[in-house]
Amino acid sequence: MYAQMVKSTGRGVKSPEEMTPEERAFQARIDADEKIEPRDWMPDGYRKNLIRQIGQHAHSEIVGQLPEGNWITRAPTLERKMILLAKVQDEAGHGLYLYAAAETLGVSRDAMTEDLLSGRMKYSSIFNYPTLTWADMGAVGWLVDGAAIMNQVPLQRTSYGPYARAMVRICKEESFHQRQGFDIMMKMAQGSPAQKRMAQDALNRFWYPSLMMFGPSDATSVHSAQSMAWRIKINSNDELRQKFVDQTVPQAEYLGLTVPDDGLAWNAEKGGYDFTEPDWEEFFAVLKGDGPCNAERLQARQKAWDDGAWVREGLLAHGRKRRAAGIAAQ
């Protein structure tokens, strides 16, 4: 998902007997559905894992501004321009809320930013794909935000209080994101032949990258088992991917668009669709840095960070002078 490949530091889930008394008490609180708060005792692994996961999630929001920001200046009507701008602005806000949640664990936002720029921290693979046409704004809202919401709604119940509260706010704000995407797709699918072609092309390009957003199968992953025990991951990747496909296929049918998968078929026995897995080699390559837009995305973030340095320093210097003057005046 937005945090696709968070490697935990643990060696799998400890049995109660292996745990220290603190760890046992901590696990008992989580099992009792209590929230862990910043100043509470927590295992080192829990803290580190959370920083990686929330940080990755935050980075994804910020880098995720870029592919959609690519179309703000070319939106076809004033209303579409405002909707898209408000949506991309929300993503900046979501990044901000998530960074703040991670900061409660003792890491600074600037340090996390440096880790993103140096490549030490990752962001979701999906934002390394280009947005080529206006229909991509529809596809991103409909599919990418649709996939994101599927992951974020359960995370509102995650064990770490600040993370859970950030997710509540994010989910509330995001509720219009997927709808505006589908609304664009409806207009395109019902529009001129060129618009319809554009819509189908966008679905073709974003289908598999959207499925990849949930990450590879984690049924046997010890990292995932630990994260689930700690309730910082609520559902398995395969579970969410299946749910996404089952929800999205009828929507594509409604639009009169074709999901680009010959293997797609309703399986009455499992009560869901069978579908073709995405190309995981491509996924790992994109995550490693070899996607179509990785270099541009990081360059854009690096440039914004570098170009903004004098502004951040200038405003801080003024703030300090003002505070000093205020203290002197007392």
Added chain:
Amino acid sequence: MVGGPIAGVDPVAILAGRMGDTALVLGHRISEWCGLAPALEEDIALANTALDLIGQAKLWLDLAGAREGLGRDADGLAYLRDAWDFRNLLLVERPNGDFGDTILRQALFDGWHVQLLAGLRDSRDEQVAAIAAKASKEAAYHWQRSRETVIALGDGTEESHARMQAALVRAWPFVGEMFESDETDAALSSAGIAPAPATLSTSVMGAFEEMLAEATLRAPEVSRWQTGGRSGRMHTEHLGHMLSTMQWLQRAYPGCDW
């Protein structure tokens, strides 16, 4: 939309066109910052300003279209006119430059905009007054924010001061256009629809002087103001490039519903 008042053209259409074009072009320019600002908080604030301005542009251009009576709405005017038919202030079509250029341009626009809107709130034209009343609350906040940011960066570090001073030298020659009047302005003013631009000069320039003094910045001497945007006599070369981006979809796929 035409420059001077000609027989049969409602001067309110011209006023609304000028207000709408200026808000649209500036809103578009600021929206170019989305995702690229110096800090997340600033990114969000810039987007808020852009959203306010594009919203205002829609209201003004819808009014312009209605009064013009040619069946064009805000989108028709925004997306299907060429550069020579735009009537915005030249100041706002200039490229974003660095953050200093952007925030200084914003403050110069906002300082003028709040005073003009205060006058338009009392317009005898009810629709003009209603749009101005809504816009003036947004503009008051924009002015507070841009003014404080200009002051902070002027005062901040040596580098931020130097950059703001350089930005001021680049932007200042475009200030004079705000106070330029033509026959349409005279007609609007005598009908009680809009204040004559020249009458805003003292208070707006006073506000600029105060801001620049606090920011420790010095406006350069200007021998000749750069004007022509709101009269339609002249534009910078930048506007055409901005429009070719903004209007591209509407032009490439004419007549579609989006």
Added chain:
Amino acid sequence: MSDEWPLWEVFVRGRHGLSHRHVGSLHAPDAETAIRNGRDVYTRRNEGVSIWVVEARHISATAPGDKGPLFEPSEDKVYRHPSFYDIPDDVGQM
């Protein structure tokens, strides 16, 4: 001294008559900017009529370990709640 803008906690009064509620955090170089940033970040959907900000490092808090001694002693003081008392219906509204 760190060159990162300080962290601020933001409190918003949702409607007239309600208390300010903690809504989240943000970074800002000074208090005035923190208030404006609070407005831009946390009231985009008409969420507020008033904002407080306080620099995060100025907040004092109870220690998690004190939860027992601080808060549990009030658990058994049931007589502080009106539902503790049985007043006959005949007495009427009380």
